[in-house]
Amino acid sequence: MTKLFPVVPVGLPSVRRSLSPEVEPVLREISIGAGLAVVISLTAMGYDTIPLLFLIGAGVGLYYLARMKGFVGTGNFAAVKFAGRREVTFDDIGGQSFAIQELKEALDFIKNHQDIKRLGIRPLKGILLTGPPGTGKTLMAKAAACYTDAAFISSSGSEFIEMYAGVGAQRVRKLFQKARESALRAGKRNALIFIDEIEILGGKRGKTTSHLEYDQTLNQLLVEMDGLKVDDQVRILLVAATNRADMLDPALLRPGRFDRCVKVDLPDKEGRIEILKLHTRNKPLAGDVKLDLIAKETFGFSGAHLESLANEAAILAMREGCREISQRHFNESIDKVMMGGKLDKRPSEAEMERIAVHESGHALLSEIVRPGSVSTLTITPRGEALGYMRQIPEDDTYLYTKDYLENQIAVLLAGALAEEIVLGSRSTGSSGDFEQALRTAETMIRSGMSELGVVCLESLPQDLKHQTLAGIIKKQEERVKAHIAGSKHIISEVVKALLEKEKISGEQFRFILQNKKEMQPEKAAVQGQ
Incomplete structure (x- = not known):
């Protein structure tokens, strides 16, 4: 007679404290092995x-359904460990001396x-790092953790938001819990939580009308920040980064939450050299x-752009079999980072001639308005x-003057006008x-540099705006x-x-320009005789 094994009630798994990533797979394997052994034993016994x-x-x-909905297994945020490699310090960050000094004062x-x-x-309780992408905000957060000897917990704003209500708030609680546990496990009194792209988590409340998940998540973050005290067993500092500070909720930016706002801007020339x-x-x-x-020619580059520039130059040198990286490799890499990689498509001979005329017009006007600029x-x-x-x-x-903006417009128009004067027509390439x-001309109107004087561009009638532009x-x-017709x-x-x-340097262009200018008076003198 077959014995019936007594039924044990099985329900929805209870919400548990998240295990560390190293322990959870081991426990899962032990549980599966033990379960198989029990089933095989009971089958052999006749049940x-x-x-x-x-x-x-x-x-x-x-x-697994509960895990997908976020009730189980959430909150395994990355606790960054520096074992086996050098920690990131402020000496590894260049071009941000003022931002580093301001951040150090807050960390002291x-x-x-x-x-x-x-x-x-x-x-x-909180430090907000704002600035364009690629300027080193994440590196500064890691260096801040090293500077304060703190456990470093990294996450992103997108990790908190899901379609299920209550998941985001739970993950915020688990994030702070994870920070405390990581610091105690490492024997540290400080913990630093870094949240990248915090505008996703901390956006202005009331914008989402479908459900209040975004608002609940932000409310929980505000509650957790308000609960931080000076005499806590583990002192937690929240560092967040964003390039859209205008999207953040005012309650997040008030004193007592994010007490410092550090601007991490694009580096200047000296910073780019560093x-x-x-x-x-x-x-x-x-x-x-x-x-x-190189630093002079890379105005507007971020630290990430400059790192890519050096890397692309090294790749180009390796592709050519060179043992050293030359200046020409860097020049080629500047073009690649700014414009992208070379394309396989090959225009026809007529199109190539038109493109050459177009770019020659740009170069001619650029050299006229500012010698040595090409x-x-x-x-x-x-x-x-x-x-x-x-x-x-x-x-x-x-800061840009009226003359500078007018010169920029002239350089931009020179390509199309060179096509029209030399080839007889314009093309869609302009x-x-x-x-x-047009954007530069709008800047002139907005800055009071037009014949209209100081005006509000948004309230300006469209026909008057069009006439002024x-x-x-x-x-x-x-x-x-006038310049192109005589050149x-x-x-x-x-x-x-x-x-x-197919490609000439600025020096070669200026050599052609100088030779033609010297030959023109001689030709005129011969014709006069």
């Missing part, structure tokens, strides 16, 4: 194990714990490499461009130039046409060089 197998299967299904409140307690200073030195210290550089020249001239398709003229930026400039020229563009068109011989010579070599 009917089919109901047991059915219940076990149902329990496993409910477990945590390091000097006894002085804080004696003077009755409220501890800093970053390039950091990213080239492990690379063999040739004697012709000039980091100050860096590279090419008709090689790269990224979204069929050709391009790259300028050498002036010293880092943050649409991007026209868009930039057209007037600014028309004035520069007439100026450019067709120069454009013709530059086009020949581009069709032959």
Whole structure:
């Protein structure tokens, strides 16, 4: 007679404390092995194990359903360990000296714990790092953890938000719990929680009308920050990063929550030199490499761009079989980082000639308005461009005059006007130039540099705005046409060089320009005789 094994009630697994990533797989394997051994033993003893197998299967299904909904297994945030590799320090971050100094001043409140307690200073609970992408906000958070000897817990704003209500708030609680447990396990008194892209988690409340999951998650974060005290067993500091500070809820930014807002901006020229030195210290550089020249030509590059630039230069040198990285490798890498990789498509001969005329017009006007400004001239398709003229930026400039903006419009219009004067018609390749020229003209109107004076661009009638923009563009068109009409011989010579070599440097362009200018008076003198 077959014995029926007594049924054990199986329900939804209870919410448990999340285990560490190293322990959970071991316990799972032990549980599976023990369960199989029990089932095999009961089967050998003559028990009917089919109901047991059915219940076990149902329990496993409910477990994974609860795991998908976030009730089980959530909160396994990454506790970064630096064992086996060097910790990130502030010395590894270049181009952000002011931001590092401001951050260190805030972190000193945590390091000097006894002085804080004696003077009755409220501890800093949060530091917000704002700035464009790639400027080193995550590196600064890791360096802050090293500076304060704190356990470092990393997460992202997207990890907290799901479609199931209550999951985000639970994950916030588990994040702070994880930080305390990690610090105690490592024998540290400080813990640093880093949340990247906090605008996802801390956006302004009331925007989402479908459900209140976003608001509940943010409310839980505010509650956890309010609960931080100076005499806690583990002192927790919350560091968050965002490039959209305008999206954050005001309750998150008030004093007592994020007490410091550190601006991590794009590096200036000296900062770019410092970053390039950091990213080239492990690379063999040739004697012709000039980091100050590279830094000058990379205005607007972030630290991530500069790291990619050095890496691409090393890849190009390896592809050519060179043992050292030369200046030409860096020049090529600047084009690749700015414009993208070279394309396989090959325009026809007529299109190549038109592209050469277009880019020669840009270069001619650029050299007229600012001598020595042309860096590279090419008709090689790269990224979204069929050709391009790259300028050498002036010293880092943050304010622009009316003359500067008018010169920029003239350079942008010169490509299309060169096509019209030399070839007799324009092409669709100038649409991007026209868009930039119109945006620059709008900047002039907004800054009170037009004939309208100081106006509000948003409340300006559309017909009046259109007339003013057209007037600014028309004035520069007439100026450019006069220059190009008298320099067709120069454009013709530059086009020949581009069709032959596909790429010429600024020095080669200026050599052609100078030779043609010297030959023109001699030709005029011969005709006069």
